[in-house]
Amino acid sequence: MAAVELGLVGRTAVVAGASQGIGRAIASALAAEGMRVVMLARNEERLRAAAAAIAAANPDADVRAIPTDVTSAAAVTGAAAEVRTSHGQVHVLVCNAGNRMRPGRQITWSDEEWLGDLDAKLLGMLRVIRAFEGLLPDDGSGRIVNISGVAGSVIWDTALTHGMNNSAMNHATRYLATDLAPRRITVNAVIPGLIATEWRHDWARDSGERTGLTEAAFVDQVCRTKGILLGRWAESSEVADAVTFLASDRAAYITGTTLTVDGGLSVNAR
Ligand SMILES: NC(=O)c1ccc[n+]([C@@H]2O[C@H](COP(=O)([O-])OP(=O)(O)OC[C@H]3O[C@@H](n4cnc5c(N)ncnc54)[C@H](OP(=O)(O)O)[C@@H]3O)[C@@H](O)[C@H]2O)c1
Structure with a gap:
């Protein structure tokens, strides 16, 4: 069987929010495809450890690794100058940085809490694209992939x-597809739907403990109540696979769209 040629070898990717979770899996997948990868995140020690492991x-x-806080325009501009x-x-530019969900109404x-979430994810994406878009080539190989989330659809x-954040990112994606x-x-x-990142494992274990369930039993329960058709959560690598495809030459005619990796959650078949 012939391998699918992605055309990514030797090209450069920048992944914002790359030190753990989905972003780290994306950086790892793109490096495995032979890309030169630049990883951005705030915590320098964790970022450098992730880059060294990849x-x-x-x-x-x-x-x-370039330690960068996407809530700082100066920091993002500085990272772009360095790259x-x-x-x-x-x-390939991947906008993945964002705050974790925390409980509560x-x-x-x-105002500060609202603005903090919007600043990190939605405005962070805009800052990253503003600073880096001038470095993208005009030969048909330039790609921007934004990581939004199913909470913008359900x-x-x-x-x-x-x-x-997520629904606004999906809108900005269509707008910028037109602009670029x-x-x-x-x-x-x-x-992404429900993804088994490090913090999601902690969440599932702690939530399960509170209700007398193992982590696996709690995840099964969430999958049933949320109507995840495939009955499981996803590995971060499964999101990275979707990003790798959109980054590749195989996706050259795909723009202004969304690719949902949620096991059927948003079909809403409950
Ligand atoms: N996990 C899920 O189930 C899920 C589902 C749907 C959508 N998503 C979305 O997917 C993205 C990644 O989620 P995740 O679960 O992988 O999160 P995560 O494990 O918390 O990782 C987030 C990454 O972003 C970085 N980051 C956070 N704030 C930043 C900032 N201000 N500047 C630069 N980097 C920043 C973090 O590093 P530092 O903290 O060191 O900066 C880390 O590398 C998020 O946008 C999230 O909303 C996740």
């Missing part, structure tokens, strides 16, 4: 601001 797993890969010097071009939150408790089409840059969003 480099160790892909001995030929060029993996770099311009070191790499010249960026073919978000309508009761302070109602998820504890996800008022997350849902606002003359430069042949595609812009798409991947919509």
Whole structure:
């Protein structure tokens, strides 16, 4: 059977929010495809450890870490200047940074709490695209992939601001696909459902303990109550696979759309 040629070898990717969870899986998948990968996140120690682990797993890969807070325009602009010097071009830009969900009725939150969530994810995406879009090539290989989330398509408790971020990101994705089409840059969003990241494991274990369930039994219960058709949560690598496809030459004619990776959750078959 012939392998599918993705055309990513030797190209450069920048992944914002790359030190753990979905972003780390994306950085790892793109490095495994032979891309030069630049990883951004705030916590320097964790970011450098993630970059070192990915480099160790892909001995030929060029993996770099630039500690960057996407809530700071100056920091994001500085990271883009550094990448311009070191790499010249960026073919694939992945906007994945965002705050984790935390419990509570978000309508009761302070302005600062609302703004904090929007600043990290929605405005963070805009800052990253504003700073890096000039580095994307105009030859049809330029890709922007935004990681939004299923809470922008369905109602998820504890996800008022997350849902606002995600649905606004999906809108911005269509807007920017139009804006950047003359430069042949595609812009798409991947919509993850329930993904087994490190913090989601903690959440499932702690929630299960509170209700007398094991982590696995709690996840099974969530899958049933949320109507996840495939009956399980996803590994971060399954989101990374969708990003890898959209980043590749195989997706050259796909722009302004969303690719949902939620096991059928948003079909809403409950
Ligand atoms: N996990 C899920 O079930 C799920 C479902 C749907 C959508 N999503 C979305 O997918 C994305 C990743 O989620 P995840 O679960 O993988 O989260 P995570 O494990 O908390 O990872 C988030 C990553 O973003 C970085 N980050 C956070 N704030 C940042 C900032 N201000 N500047 C730069 N980097 C920042 C974090 O590193 P530092 O903290 O060191 O900066 C970390 O590397 C998020 O946008 C989330 O909303 C997740």
